[in-house]
Amino acid sequence: MSDELYLVFTMDCERIARFSPPGGPQDWNISERAIRGFAETLLENNLIGTFFIVPETAQRHRELFLELEKEGFELGMHYHAQAFLDGRYKKYLGEYSSEEQYEQLEAAKDYWEKALERSAESFRAGNCSASDDTFRVLKELGFRQGSTYIPDRNIPKFAAVWVGAYPYAHHTHSSNRLIPGDMEYFEVPITADPERSRVWGGKDTLQLRIEQVGKEVSPQQHLDLIDRIIRDQVEKEIPIKTIVPVTHNFFDYSDRENPLQRHLARVAKYFWEAAERFGLKLMPATIKQIHQAADAF
Structure with a gap:
């Protein structure tokens, strides 16, 4: 058994709210301050992570993301159907057929890759929306890994039903999103409470979502969850032990008086202490690096 604990902080980077029905930052300035402040806080604690970026935000913040890539961060693709292009898609990704998912994700991947002049290899679906076809479609499009779901999330409205899903890092199945398989595409789920305590009116599992603090959970509840x-x-x-916290580019993490920035810093520091107490070596990582570690194990 490995004594390593892989930690990958993730941020979903959305379009601004007026172009993103599922939600987004108030304006591009807040978006930039969120992204930069998030990265700076992690780097100060010797940590890195993965940015999951919708295509239009990749284009808007191109230079910032390329700068952060040089600091060790991974650039992955994020996708909300309703927020792509001109709003022509009205449903959630998992509601579409495999052919429709392929068509949308192919177009989004092309847009993203032209914006950043990089290959998109890692993926996260907006709202954790997916069907039994999604992992296969992603593999066919050349994606190699992702962090798409919250174990036991149960929100049919979003086509995000993950009740009973395998909660640890794994290779995926070609026709069943809930179980491990032998596809090359590798999933590192957003980490959820192993005791399955619920939030959001019972629809979701408690997770390390930074912005929940002060609303649904206390700072100490997050530390206990870790x-x-x-x-x-x-x-x-x-x-392959993993922890995947999550947040969004909606919050000014560059403001050191912001309670969310303080909580991010608190959690980042606590991981080092917790890993040591459990006799584990903390491994700051990206989603891609976790896939590589699993295949080399």
Whole structure:
């Protein structure tokens, strides 16, 4: 059993709210301050992570993302059907057929790659929306890994039903999104409470979502959750132990008086302490690096 704990902080980078029905930052200035402040806070704590970026935001913040890539961050693709292009798509990704998903994601991938002049290899679906076809479609399009779901999320409205989904990093199945398989496409789920405590009116599992603090959970509840997550993977002898916190580019993480920035810094520091207490070596990582580590294990 490995004594390494892979930690990848993630940020979903959306279009501004007026172009993004599922939600977005108030304006591009807040978006930039969120992205830069998030990265600076992590780097100050010797951590990195993965940005999941919708195509239009990749274009808007191109130079910023390329700068952060040089600091060790990974640039992955994020996708909300309703926020892409001119709003022509009205449903959630998982509601579309495999052919329709392929068509949309192919166009989005092309847009993203032209914006950043990089290959899009890692993916996250907006709202965790997916069907049993989605992982296969992603593999066919050349994506290699992702972080698409929250275990036990149950929101049919979003086509985001993950009740019973395998909660640890794994290769995916070609026709069943809930179980491991032998496809090359590798999934590192957003980390959720192993005790399955609920938030959002019972629709979602408690997770390390930074912006929940002050609304649904206290800072101490997040620190306790980190301990439960690590203990669960140690006791079950999970070979590739991972933790994936999440946030969005809606919040000014460059403002050191912002309670969310303070909580991000608190959590970032706490991971080092918690890993040491459990006798694990903390490995700051990206989603791609976790896939590479799993294949080399």
